[in-house]
Amino acid sequence: MKESDNFFDKVYQVARLIPYGRVTSYGAIARYLGAARSARMVGWAMNNSHNQTEEVPAHRVVNRKGLLTGKHHFDGTNLMQQLLESEGIVVIDSQIQDFERVFWNPLEELS
DNA sequence: ATTTTGACGACGT
DNA sequence: GACGTCGCCAAAA
Numbered sequence: 001m002k003e004s005d006n007f008f009d010k011v012y013q014v015a016r017l018i019p020y021g022r023v024t025s026y027g028a029i030a031r032y033l034g035a036a037r038s039a040r041m042v043g044w045a046m047n048n049s050h051n052q053t054e055e056v057p058a059h060r061v062v063n064r065k066g067l068l069t070g071k072h073h074f075d076g077t078n079l080m081q082q083l084l085e086s087e088g089i090v091v092i093d094s095q096i097q098d099f100e101r102v103f104w105n106p107l108e109e110l111s
Numbered sequence: 112a113t114t115t116t117g118a119c120g121a122c123g124t
Numbered sequence: 125g126a127c128g129t130c131g132c133c134a135a136a137a
Contacts, residue, residue, distance in 0.1 A: 025119085025120090026118070026119055026120085027119060027120055027121090030119080030120090036120090036121095037119090037120075037121080038119090039118095039119035039120055040117065040118085040119050040120085041119090042118080042119075043117075043118035043119060044117075044118075045118090046118055047117090047118065049118095058118075061118075062118085063118075063119060063120080064119075064120065064121095068118090069118055069119080070118030071118085072118085073118060
């Protein structure tokens with residue numbers, strides 16, 4: 001276990017705070033952590049999320065377009081989309097519909 | 112140690 | 125709005 005994972009750890013924390021039926025973007029989380037231009041690290045953190053003891057709803061994290069770019073990293077090809085749909089989010093062809101409507105901004109919600 | 116890559120995003124053209 | 129480039133930083137090759 002490392003302490004330097006502080007950044008990653010924060011990412012996991014915020015990710016777990018995403019409410020049911022809502023989604024957020026990598027960049028939004030990155031900005032919330034003060035690493036506005038390190039959105040890639042958030043994604044990298046998600047890749048490591050399997051390392052975390054606690055479950056991380058990575059399926060609720062998409063890119064800023066609302067596109068399920070990381071769906072390939074899940075067990076199945078359409079598992080991520082199914083998870084979102086089961087939460088009431090409409091997803092068509094890996095694209096979240098009414099994205100701004102279900103978008104959850106930690107900067108606003110968490111202040 | 113150096114280069115390439117990557118679950119992104121902002122900006123320029 | 126599509127496409128290209130840069131920035132950011134960590135891990136894998």
